[in-house]
Amino acid sequence: MAPSGSPGGPPSGSLALVIYCAFAVAEEAVSTGTSEDREVGIIFGTRPEVIKLFPVIEELRAAKGLRPVVIFTGQHRELASQAMEELGISPDFDLGLMEPNQQPWEFLARATTTISGLLSEGRLDFVLVQGDTTSTLAGALGAYYCKIPAGHVEAGLRTADKHSPFPEEMNRRLVSTIVDLHFAPTERARKNLLKEGVDESTVFVTGNTVVDALQRAMNLPGCEAALGNLPIGSGRLVVVTLHRRETFGEPLRGLLTALKEVLEERGDVEMVFPVHPNPEVKGNATKILGNVERVHLIDPLPYPAFLRLLNQSYMVVTDSGGIQEEAPVLGKPVVVVRQVTERGEAVEAGAAILAGTDGESLKAEVFRLLDDGTLHEQMGLRRSLFGDGRSAARIVAEVTRMVLEGSGGRDG
Ligand code: UDP
Numbered sequence: 134m135a136p137s138g139s140p141g142g143p144p145s146g147s148l149a150l151v152i153y154c155a156f157a158v159a160e161e162a163v164s165t166g167t168s169e170d171r172e173v174g175i176i177f178g179t180r181p182e183v184i185k186l187f188p189v190i191e192e193l194r195a196a197k198g199l200r201p202v203v204i205f206t207g208q209h210r211e212l213a214s215q216a217m218e219e220l221g222i223s224p225d226f227d228l229g230l231m232e233p234n235q236q237p238w239e240f241l242a243r244a245t246t247t248i249s250g251l252l253s254e255g256r257l258d259f260v261l262v263q264g265d266t267t268s269t270l271a272g273a274l275g276a277y278y279c280k281i282p283a284g285h286v287e288a289g290l291r292t293a294d295k296h297s298p299f300p301e302e303m304n305r306r307l308v309s310t311i312v313d314l315h316f317a318p319t320e321r322a323r324k325n326l327l328k329e330g331v332d333e334s335t336v337f338v339t340g341n342t343v344v345d346a347l348q349r350a351m352n353l354p355g356c357e358a359a360l361g362n363l364p365i366g367s368g369r370l371v372v373v374t375l376h377r378r379e380t381f382g383e384p385l386r387g388l389l390t391a392l393k394e395v396l397e398e399r400g401d402v403e404m405v406f407p408v409h410p411n412p413e414v415k416g417n418a419t420k421i422l423g424n425v426e427r428v429h430l431i432d433p434l435p436y437p438a439f440l441r442l443l444n445q446s447y448m449v450v451t452d453s454g455g456i457q458e459e460a461p462v463l464g465k466p467v468v469v470v471r472q473v474t475e476r477g478e479a480v481e482a483g484a485a486i487l488a489g490t491d492g493e494s495l496k497a498e499v500f501r502l503l504d505d506g507t508l509h510e511q512m513g514l515r516r517s518l519f520g521d522g523r524s525a526a527r528i529v530a531e532v533t534r535m536v537l538e539g540s541g542g543r544d545g
Contacts, residue, residue: 170200171258171536176248176275178208178230178268181455183216184436186263188345188525189286190222196529198537202257206244206268207231211410212433219435220350226251237300241267248275257281259536261528262308263342264454265290265301273311282535284314286342286528289322290454290475297379297473298454314535316528318519319478339527340520343458346436348522351444353437363429368403369447369503371395375418375470376409377452380490385413387492388470389421392450395499396427402503404428405442448502448509450495457485458519466512468498478518483511 173193175186193201205213205224208231217223228251230243244267252260252275260276262269263286276283285308292302306329309315315331317323318341326336373392380388396402408418408430422428434442440459443449449460452470460467461484469480469487479485488498502509534540 170198172200172202172256173532173536174202174204174252174257174260174272174276174281176204176206176260176262176268176272177266178206178213178244179266180209180212180216180433181453182263182266182268183213183220183222184346184350184455185287185342186261187216187220187222188342188349189261189263189528191349192525192529193532196533199529199533202226204228204248204251204272206248206271208240208244208266208268215433216436219353219437237267241271244268244271245274245278248272249278252276252279252281255279259284259532261286261532262312263287265298265305265308267300267304270304270307273308277311282314283312284316284528284532284535285309285312286316287318287322288312288315288336289317289319289324289326291322291325292473292475294473297471298377298475299379302475314531316524316531318524321478337527337531339531340522340524341458342520342524342528343455344462344517344520344522345525347440347459347462350437351440363405363431365405365429365445366403366427368401368427370445371402371404371499372442372446372449372451372465373404373406374409374449374451374453374456375406376411376414377471379472380452380470381413384490384492386417386421388490388495389417391492391496391499392428393422393425395496395503396425399500399503402427405446406430407433407439407442409433448499448513450499452490460484461516461518464513464515466502466509468495468502470495476519479516482516482518484514484516484518486512 175190177186190201193199203224204226207229228247230247248271260281260283262272273283288309290305295302309326309331315326315336316339317336320338323336323338327333408415418430422430443465444463446465448466450468457467457469457476457479461479467485469485470490472489474487480487486498488495
């Protein structure tokens with residue numbers, strides 16, 4: 134299919150050029166399947182979206198009569214590209230929308246404009262977005278403007294604080310008002326949606342596709358080497374990831390200082406910290422932890438390697454959403470460095486502790502877990518809180534019903 138309005142070459146204007154180039158890439162990429170296959174656009178821009186959508190893309194590839202069309206906004210190019218490469222995903226459309234120091238509203242405007250332009254070509258029958266990023270919101274808006282039915286993977290997570298996580302909590306709430314199908318990972322997420330007035334027949338409790346992703350990625354080869362290069366000693370291994378914008382500034386420096394003090398006061402602890410490339414995180418982590426013994430500041434790991442690292446750990450300290458879901462599957466206690474969490478299931482089940490974002494309380498909770506063997510053992514039970522590894526198949530079954538059978542929900 135040729136890009137409309139560009140029979141003899143690229144159109145003028147930078148936005149038109151982005152769309153033209155994306156189509157040019159897609160011309161070659163979307164060449165498998167039959168011409169009768171209905172096309173499902175998968176729109177994303179960041180690492181967690183790649184990880185949680187990769188099982189859905191695999192299921193769509195295998196589904197009869199459907200074909201995934203992968204649309205990457207470029208929101209977090211470095212981390213998302215690493216994950217895509219590792220998981221065998223190549224975008225059909227790479228929109229390259231991120232610019233240095235772009236504010237969320239600027240990115241939203243650019244992404245919504247470009248995605249709407251792309252979707253207005255009319256080739257897609259359905260659109261899927263995942264989670265809570267600005268790409269998620271832009272994808273849902275683009276589908277809405279072009280009157281394409283859309284589904285939200287990982288729908289219904291809420292913290293009840295519209296500013297935390299920022300802007301993700303608001304992205305989620307807005308997406309729920311736009312899409313046609315809501316794939317809630319848990320019963321709690323379903324209830325959150327119903328409380329907001331979402332039509333019950335459009336909500337499906339599928340489990341979280343992160344469990345599918347974890348199970349599939351643990352079987353991928355090539356991750357032992359990445360860990361083999363790390364000079365990890367025999368101490369108890371604490372895996373650390375921190376990247377949330379709400380803690381940037383003094384709170385983040387306080388948290389990093391607390392981790393330094395943990396290492397100073399517990400000689401048998403080692404830390405591995407795959408450092409997020411955001412300059413605020415990287416700069417402060419290097420300054421505060423760079424010369425501390427028994428801490429390894431490393432580049433972000435490919436997903437399968439990171440899972441191996443988690444699996445070898447004694448515990449995890451993180452502000453990540455996805456890691457709160459993965460750690461209980463592997464039986465690793467989590468200290469959550471946030472004021473509020475939308476994954477309350479893990480805290481209530483006793484698999485995670487909500488430590489807040491203050492250095493002193495983080496230190497206290499880490500010490501509690503390091504020093505209380507019974508607590509560590511109880512928290513470290515393997516738990517299936519977020520899914521059974523078959524979420525992607527359930528989601529694709531519903532998309533199939535809607536796209537191929539014209540059903541608009543459970544009662545449709
Ligand atoms: N992750 C990874 N490599 C790393 C650190 C994390 O692949 O070095 C994975 C992790 O397993 C999880 C996802 O990245 O699935 C979490 O991404 P992030 O913390 O950036 O986002 P969030 O989950 O908070 O939305």
